[in-house]
Amino acid sequence: MTRRVVITGCGGLTALGHDWQSISAKLRARESGVRFMQDWSSYKDINSKLAAPVAAYELPPQYNRKSMRSMGPVAVMSTRASELALEDAGLAGDPILKSGRTGIAHGACAGSAEPTMAFGRMAQSGSIKGLTSNTYVQMMAHTGAVNISLFFGITGRIIPSTSACTSGSQAIGFAYETIKYGMQDVMIAGGAEELSVGPTAVFDTLFATSTRNDAPHTTPRPFDKKRDGLVIGEGACSVILEDLEHAKARGARIHAEVVGYGCNADGAHITQPQVDTMGLVMELALKDAGLPASAIGYVNAHGTATERGDVAESIATNRVFGSKAPISSLKSYFGHTLGACGSLEAWLSIEMMREGWFAPTINLDEVDPACAELDYLTGEGRKLQTEYVISNNFAFGGINTALVLKRWD
Amino acid sequence: MLPQDVFKTLKDTLVEQFDIEADKITPEARLYEDLDLDSIDAVDMIIKLQEITGRKISPEDFKSVRTVADVQQVIEKLLSTPAA
Numbered sequence: 070m071t072r073r074v075v076i077t078g079c080g081g082l083t084a085l086g087h088d089w090q091s092i093s094a095k096l097r098a099r100e101s102g103v104r105f106m107q108d109w110s111s112y113k114d115i116n117s118k119l120a121a122p123v124a125a126y127e128l129p130p131q132y133n134r135k136s137m138r139s140m141g142p143v144a145v146m147s148t149r150a151s152e153l154a155l156e157d158a159g160l161a162g163d164p165i166l167k168s169g170r171t172g173i174a175h176g177a178c179a180g181s182a183e184p185t186m187a188f189g190r191m192a193q194s195g196s197i198k199g200l201t202s203n204t205y206v207q208m209m210a211h212t213g214a215v216n217i218s219l220f221f222g223i224t225g226r227i228i229p230s231t232s233a234c235t236s237g238s239q240a241i242g243f244a245y246e247t248i249k250y251g252m253q254d255v256m257i258a259g260g261a262e263e264l265s266v267g268p269t270a271v272f273d274t275l276f277a278t279s280t281r282n283d284a285p286h287t288t289p290r291p292f293d294k295k296r297d298g299l300v301i302g303e304g305a306c307s308v309i310l311e312d313l314e315h316a317k318a319r320g321a322r323i324h325a326e327v328v329g330y331g332c333n334a335d336g337a338h339i340t341q342p343q344v345d346t347m348g349l350v351m352e353l354a355l356k357d358a359g360l361p362a363s364a365i366g367y368v369n370a371h372g373t374a375t376e377r378g379d380v381a382e383s384i385a386t387n388r389v390f391g392s393k394a395p396i397s398s399l400k401s402y403f404g405h406t407l408g409a410c411g412s413l414e415a416w417l418s419i420e421m422m423r424e425g426w427f428a429p430t431i432n433l434d435e436v437d438p439a440c441a442e443l444d445y446l447t448g449e450g451r452k453l454q455t456e457y458v459i460s461n462n463f464a465f466g467g468i469n470t471a472l473v474l475k476r477w478d
Numbered sequence: 479m480l481p482q483d484v485f486k487t488l489k490d491t492l493v494e495q496f497d498i499e500a501d502k503i504t505p506e507a508r509l510y511e512d513l514d515l516d517s518i519d520a521v522d523m524i525i526k527l528q529e530i531t532g533r534k535i536s537p538e539d540f541k542s543v544r545t546v547a548d549v550q551q552v553i554e555k556l557l558s559t560p561a562a
Contacts, residue, residue, distance in 0.1 A: 078526075133497065134496065134497040135497075135514075138518070138519075198529070199527075201521070201522045201525055202518045202519075202521040202522050202525075203518070203522070
């Protein structure tokens with residue numbers, strides 16, 4: 070027998086604030102977190118000088134030298150977002166965390182940039198100057214996941230979901246399956262990404278970044294005819310997944326239920342998305358949830374504002390949900406937060422579903438005729454009561470994920 | 479660095495790098511028990527001291543170190559031998 074899995078806590082650090090009230094106010098005001106990066110002017114060859122950095126945040130005293138020595142920024146954000154989520158769930162300091170029945174699924178594109186550079190300098194100069202006992206652990210891909218474990222004393226399973234843009238969504242999906250099949254009772258799941266110029270250079274090389282450097286608030290423009298590429302963002306988001314019976318027994322406040330997860334791969338091209346498998350992953354999630362496509366009242370798009378990505382995603386979404394599916398992309402506000410976006414977008418989709426209002430895609434003035442017909446939310450967004458939403462994400466290498474989330478009243 | 483400065487340098491390093499209260503740093507203070515350092519911290523202390531002294535500290539020299547005075551001795555011995 071499988072178990073039902075609910076979300077009982079959410080926490081995040083984002084460009085628009087660190088709680089739903091602050092973020093919601095900015096979404097309603099159509100406020101973008103994108104800005105011009107003065108510091109990047111020295112990178113002459115990089116065309117895009119835009120990013121959406123996380124808003125300033127304070128760390129409580131428990132973040133001291135010893136607890137932070139193994140953390141670079143990505144691990145700090147992963148840990149703090151998880152702490153906020155645990156507090157939201159009423160599980161901070163709970164014995165379940167150290168019982169072996171709580172696990173972690175967390176990811177990012179990579180570890181921190183600064184320690185990576187230290188190894189680069191070593192390879193170049195032959196000197197290990199600048200390397201310390203913690204350089205590697207801050208650089209390694211699973212730095213976020215294990216630092217969360219150390220910080221809270223968590224002794225269950227660790228699933229590092231290091232898959233670039235699906236790190237956060239895979240984390241939630243794998244965590245959901247882990248609880249569903251009885252391997253753990255509680256899972257901290259999410260993703261994070263620290264801001265560095267590297268990812269912008271990656272997409273810049275592929276001519277996939279926005280170069281509207283003189284008008285940061287007009288970009289990125291998911292699905293818009295005049296979009297010119299993505300903007301890299303920064304952030305972290307963790308959610309607490311819990312066995313429904315466990316949550317009920319302790320009287321937890323339930324935010325939503327995870328009812329379906331789909332995950333597959335294109336197996337075709339390293340960077341070009343494939344419509345067939347993107348559509349299939351949405352069908353896999355619906356099948357897992359036991360729902361027809363018509364049950365889904367809102368589609369949270371990956372919507373990065375790249376030409377190939379938007380077109381392929383819109384066609385795949387149209388094939389599964391038809392032309393009347395309400396859809397929007399939160400990347401128009403936060404930029405592409407890479408490892409964080411999957412969990413961040415799942416969290417905000419849940420909050421929007423609870424509120425009965427869904428944010429529009431900002432900067433979407435005229436839908437690109439190459440994109441398939443869908444009910445693209447623009448303007449003031451949409452008041453909409455629905456029981457189910459789907460949140461889709463797609464990563465380099467052709468990884469596709471879809472999460473179906475059910476409202477909990 | 480003069481030998482008489484070694485203790486001061488060591489103390490400054492422990493305060494700045496490891497957030498240890500200056501009052502706790504006496505020659506008799508035990509690194510692990512009294513100053514709450516661990517094996518990872520010890521490695522980073524060696525790295526820092528190597529940087530300051532410009533000398534390579536051998537693993538054997540450091541393995542027997544227990545107190546602040548022991549560390550001081552290792553550094554003084556190192557500084558008294560000509561640099562390679």
